[in-house]
Amino acid sequence: MTRTTDINDEDGHPRRTKFVDDEDDASDISASDEEDGNATQEEEDDEEDDDASSTDDEGDDDDEDDDEEDDDDSISSTSSATDEGYIDPYDEETLPPYACRYCGIHDPASVARCVETGKWLCNSTTQGGGSHIVNHLVRSRSNQVQLHPESPLGDTVLECYNCAGKNAFVLGFVPASSSSVVVLLCRVCVETVPALKDMDWELGQWHPLVQDRKFLPWLVKVPSDKLQLRARDLTQTQINKLEELWKTEPDARFCDLDRPDVVDETELQPTLLQYEDGYHYQNVLAPLVKMEADYDRQVKESLCEESISVRWEKSLAGKNIATFSFGGRHAAESSRIMVGDELRLKLGEGARYLHGKAWEGVGYVKDLIDGEVELEMRQTGGGSGAVPDQITDDYIVEYIWKSTSYDRMQNSLKTFAIDDTSVTGYIYHKLLGHPVEEQRIATARLPATDEDYAVPGLPPLNESQMEAVAAVLQRPMSLIQGPPGTGKTVTSATLVYHLTRQGMGQVLVTAPSNVAVDQLTEKIAATGLRVVRLASKTREATLSSVDHLCLHVMTPLAAGDEFSKLQRLKDEVGELSERDQKKYRTLRSRTEREILQAADVICCTCVGAGDPRLKNFRFRQVLIDEATQAVEAEALIPIALGAKQIVLVGDHCQLGPVVMCKAAAKAGLTQSLFERLVLIGIRPIRLQVQYRMHPALSEFPSNMFYEGSLQNGITEADRQLLTLPGFSGKEDFPWPVPNKPMFFYCITGMEEISASGTSYLNRTEASYVEKVVTHLLRMGVTPAQIGVITPYDGQKKYVSEYMRRSGCLASALYEAIEVASVDAFQGREKDFILVSCVRSSESQGIGFLSDPRRLNVALTRARLGLILLGNPRVLSKNPLWAALLLHFKEYETLVEGPLNNLQPSYMTFARPRRNPAGDSRYAFTALARGGWDGRWEERHHGRHHPHQSPAFRGGGGRRGRSRREAQTDSRFDARYDQSGVHAVPQYNNGGNAGGGGGGGVPLPNFAPLPSYAGAGDDMSSVGGDASVYGGSQYGGLGGGGGGSQMSHHHHGSGGRGGGGYPDLYLGSDYFSHDVRSQADACSVAGSIDSRRF
Structure with a gap:
């Protein structure tokens, strides 16, 4: 049966629409399946949070399209919203069942029903976001909509005329060529079914039913202004809480938001730039880590899908690989699965009947390709034996959540707070943001010539890379900013090589991701150092380019014949006797410890640094690559293992950490340790030569993000x-x-x-x-x-x-x-x-x-x-x-x-x-x-940067730095971490002074701070004007004199050096000494608190 309905359309759309019921005699034209419904977490945050805000990106209120609203005060005769029949929207007992569950509007022409949840919602919006019905569909992972029986179009479930697909987000309408009717077709059919082109439809004029995150007004009417003024006044936050409540109480009402058990009275303390002490630091970050852990657990443990089809394959190593994809309401959540996660696969009821018995197995996610999950099975349970690879349908997939990562973050926060030996006193205060005197490592062994900076197996360094290495070797804490294509990995590997020559023991190298760790491991191994890659147990079966350096690969080769026999027996039988198992574990642990102790460098992820196998190790030198992609508590795991010298490498101008919980992200958990240290005034040393992009491609990023x-x-x-x-x-x-x-x-x-x-x-x-x-x-x-x-x-x-x-x-x-x-x-x-x-x-x-x-x-x-x-x-x-x-x-x-x-x-x-x-x-x-004033102007030349485009106009110099605040009280006295500084011979005797004072060394390329960085800056001037550049950008230090916190150790007037950038202040104790000569170098260890250094 074909039904047509007149529609009033002010926008020029066809005035009649056509729907085909299931019993209609329509031609069956095959079509491909509808689009996959997966979405990434970042998109959910974007669309549910950003687009639902009250203002757009420019700060202006989003205006409703007046043309799409019916401002006539007269409502349909079927509406109960007349003055005589007005119902208080807060009186939920009296409201009709089809009233909007958000705001209470109950005009039949303005509401639609979510088929999956059974809830009615209207097509009005809240503070510029999506309409209520669209917002609910997104939040509830639903996509099917039914209109009200008394609406102009009747109780229609929206579906595609051709394939009967009911996903409202892919449905649209096309007008007929020779009549004033429209037909609903899904996006897939319009583009993939050739037979539709032969019908009397204008396929090129297909338009989606949902536009600007609300249904077209001729389909679901936008409530009039009068109705919206009478409706419940609610915020997006209340809508979000109501949606969360519906997950556990589907029949909850708006009034239930006031219940004591629903009202969230716990206020998260946001992250700070500075902390009083380690306990304050732990009390702020630990609740955020817990909130992220709870959210991650809730999301992933709810990821249970039935009726999954599995494709079984064998890997090159003979492992069973199950490949499948999620569908239905969990399609979006499946995007949160990551490589290395553990999943449980078991037979459904029908598959158990076919197989003759129950079966379940556990595996880890080996790869994610085009929405498909590759699961490598590593164990089976239930006494079921081999994998039932002859059965391909009716499987159940469950997520196995593990708290290991979050537990290690919490342990690191606790260790940092209570263990005096977790880090040195200097690093302790610097990480907390306390203003302490700058410190140099007097015993640093620096390369004598430029050629000595080069290391075996790696390309030679450029000038900025050598300056970065020289600066880092002398400082207990350093930040290296590596813009795109500047050779950050090569610089880090070279730096690790020189760190191993400092006589401070093993170097721990970490990064948030396994990919970054493997890349750096490969580079470091090329230098000839003894490198061991420590992988997590769940990753041991994953092949990588550094397998030969992995501890789990090296251990069987070095454990001896007895261990090999036990390993073969375990592989053949499946398990060992209690006595043999104890011997097996003893041999393995001893061999692993010997291999780790013999290494020059140990590489692992930040979370991997909390592995029990490293429990009794203390690492005085720690390098964290991609530090800007780790949450702060994650970066603290390797640092709190006794660090005396730490190096953070990253780029805060690129992507930061991924935090799933919006509340934790809003409280500041997305801010990395690297970024916070920059904000409190620690200048990262920037690598300046890029080798990736065509010069024309690097111009805009250089000017916009890296000051040219x-x-x-x-x-x-x-x-x-x-x-x-x-x-x-x-x-x-x-x-x-x-x-x-x-x-x-x-x-x-x-x-x-x-x-x-x-x-x-x-x-x-x-x-x-x-x-x-x-x-x-x-x-x-x-x-x-x-x-x-x-x-x-x-x-x-x-x-x-x-x-x-x-x-x-x-x-x-x-x-x-x-x-x-x-x-x-x-x-x-x-x-x-x-x-x-x-x-x-x-x-x-x-x-x-x-x-x-x-x-x-x-x-x-x-x-x-x-x-x-x-x-x-x-x-x-x-x-x-x-x-x-x-x-x-x-x-x-x-x-x-x-x-x-x-x-x-x-x-x-x-x-x-x-x-x-x-x-x-x-x-x-x-x-x-101030580099952009919003004006369209002609290009002009003669700037300081000759290739700088007019979009980057000189907007004033860098702001002056504030004076240092008083020492923050804590249980550690920062004076224990100050070393005496004595004058030493200058490196070049003014050869590179460039018109400034006589002497100094070339400065590394320190990245500028954001314009709002405040007090507590480790490079703020406290004694007067700073002598920075001796007349040129790469001039020498030392000639201009003091003006720093250590100025009493130096000669000079305390005035500015000639020329250069006077606002950039490093502190005379950084580089006013010879960075290559060790003569008269100050002693660090003699005056350091022995508890922390």
């Missing part, structure tokens, strides 16, 4: 496609400006919500991505050289599928191209990078595209060419993107038109309506320093 300090270690000639080794093509890409391999492709296609409801996609951008990729492939570029970055999981899936389906070349070529998120590309590079921005709504903002760190990573992955695709009108409302668009516009690389005839775009942009200088998100960008 990045130098190019490669030339334009080094980054030409036609001269690239192995490239067989004969033509270059048609860049709008030949010597600038980049452009911003102006695309104004509409953004759409993905199938999960928590992500976005943009079909127009995807089609242009395919055109660019196809052109590159035809030129001879290989798929491995191309990367597509998009912030949204919905776009990632859509682009991959669209290229495979619509590309004119072999589908295998498109399948080999990596399409991934910004997070997945951090630390990696490709020759060509395409960035699909997706967001294109004037009212919904740009979500986490406004994150400067995310943009920095996306812009710095390309070696040869960079192409961005997006809507400039929408993006330019954000000041950061406005600066980027201006950069492209000035170089005439802001383009539109067909790929073979790109022309400069003259699209006008909205000026950013918000001053970014006071926004903490932009603290580490040129925006915070």
Whole structure:
């Protein structure tokens, strides 16, 4: 039966709509399955939190579309919201069952029912976010909607006319060519079913039913202003609490939010920049770690899915591999599974019947590929024996949550607070943010010449890298900032080599991720040092490039014949007798301890540093790579093992730690230790020469994120496609400006919500991505050289599928191209990078595209060419993107038109309506320093940085530093950690002084602090003006004199040095001495509290 209904449409849409019921005699046209509904956690945070806020990214209230609202006070005759029949929205006992469970609105034309949960909600919005019905669908992981029986369209369950798919987020409408009716079709059918093109429908005019995060008003009416004024007044926070309550009490009401057991009276104390003592530090961070652990446990233990289909395979090592994917309501949560997680796989009731008995097994996640989980089985239970690989359906998957990581974080916080030997007194006070006198390691052994900095197996260092190594070797605590492509890993490996020559024992090298640890392990091993890679038990079966260096591989080879016999017996029988098992463990533990003790360097993850096998080890020197990606308590695990010298390597201008719990993130858990130390005034030493990007590609990131300090270690000639080794093509890409391999492709296609409801996609951008990729492939570029970055999981899936389906070349070529998120590309590079921005709504903002760190990573992955695709009108409302668009516009690389005839775009942009200088998100960008004033202006020359674009205008010098505050009281006296400083011979006797005072050494490249860094800075001047540069940027220190906290040890007037940057102050005890000579060096150990050094 076909039903048509008249619709009043003010926007020009067809006035009649057509629905086909299940019993209708319609042609059955096969279609591919609907889109996968997975979404990443970052997207959920973005869409549920950011887009539901009361203001958009520019700070302006999101306006409702007046054209989509019916302001007529007269309501449908079926509505009970008339003056005579008005019902108090707070009187939930009297409200009809179909009243909105959020606000109480009960106009039948304005409400819809969530089929999965049975709850009715309306199409009104709360403070500029999504509509109530859409918000509930997203929060409850639902996607099916039924209209009210008394609505103009009847009690219809929205579904696709062709495939009967009911996911409202992929449904849309198309008008008929010859009649005034519309039909509902899903996005997949419109694009994949050829037979639909022969029907009387305008498929090219397909539009989604959900736009701007609410249903189209002709489908579900937007309540009038009068109804909304009468409705319950509630906030997004109350909505979130109500949704959380419904997870355990589905029938809970709005009034239940006032119950004592629901009201959350515990206020989290946010993280601070400075802490009174270790106990204060623990009391602030420990509750946040616990909250994150509880949230992680709740999410992952709820991840239980039935009726899973499994594909069984054998690995090269003979292990059983189960491959499967999640579906249904847990599709989004499955994105939170990580490599190394443990899952339990067991037979469902039907599969048990077929198998004849119960079976369950435990495995760890070996890999995640295109939404599929590869689970390597390592044990079975229930007396079931072998894996039932003949059964492929009706499995149950359960997550096994382990608290190991969080327990080790809590232990490190406790150890740091109560154990005097966990770190030295100096490091203790510095980590807490106390203003203490600077300290040098007098016994540091520094390379005598530039050639001595080079180590076996690694390339020689450049000047900034050598300066970083020299500075770090002399300091108990150092931060190294490694911008993209600056050789951070090589510098870290070289530094570790020199640390092992300092006579302080073994060096512990850690990083938050296993990938980073393996990369650094490989580099360090190339120097000839004895390196041991300590892997977790769950990762021992994972193959890696450093297997031969792993403790679990080395142990059987070194344990002797007796251990080998026991190992063979265990492998054959499956278990050992109690006596043999005890002997086996004793031999293994002893061998592991001997191997670890014989190592020069031990490498593991930050959490791995809390492994029981390292329980009795004390590490005086600790290096943490990728330190900006570790939460603070995680970075503390290796530090609290007796550190006397710590080195944090990272880049706070790139992505930070991932925190799942929004409350913990809001309280500051996402701030890394590296970033906090920068904010309290510790200047990281910056590596300045980048070897990755074409010089034109590095210009904007250098100016915006690194004060224009990045130098190019490669030339334009080094980054030409036609001269690239192995490239067989004969033509270059048609860049709008030949010597600038980049452009911003102006695309104004509409953004759409993905199938999960928590992500976005943009079909127009995807089609242009395919055109660019196809052109590159035809030129001879290989798929491995191309990367597509998009912030949204919905776009990632859509682009991959669209290229495979619509590309004119072999589908295998498109399948080999990596399409991934910004997070997945951090630390990696490709020759060509395409960035699909997706967001294109004037009212919904740009979500986490406004994150400067995310943009920095996306812009710095390309070696040869960079192409961005997006809507400039929408993006330019954000000041950061406005600066980027201006950069492209000035170089005439802001383009539109067909790929073979790109022309400069003259699209006008909205000026950013918000001053970014006071926004903490932009603290580490040129925006915070007044480098962008929002004006479109002509390029001019003659600046301090000759290649600096007008987007980075001189906005005033660096701010002066505040004076040091009084010493914070604590149970440790900081005076025990001050060493006497004596004058020593200058290194170069003024040879590099550059017009300044006579003498000094070249300064390392210290990164500037954010403009709002306050007191407590370890480099603040307390005695007068600082002598910084002896006339030039790389001049010497020492000639200008004192003016520092240690000025009584030096000669000089205390005035400024000649020229240079007088606002940058390092403290005379840093580098006013000879960094290479050990003559008259001060003694550290003699005056240090023996409890901590």
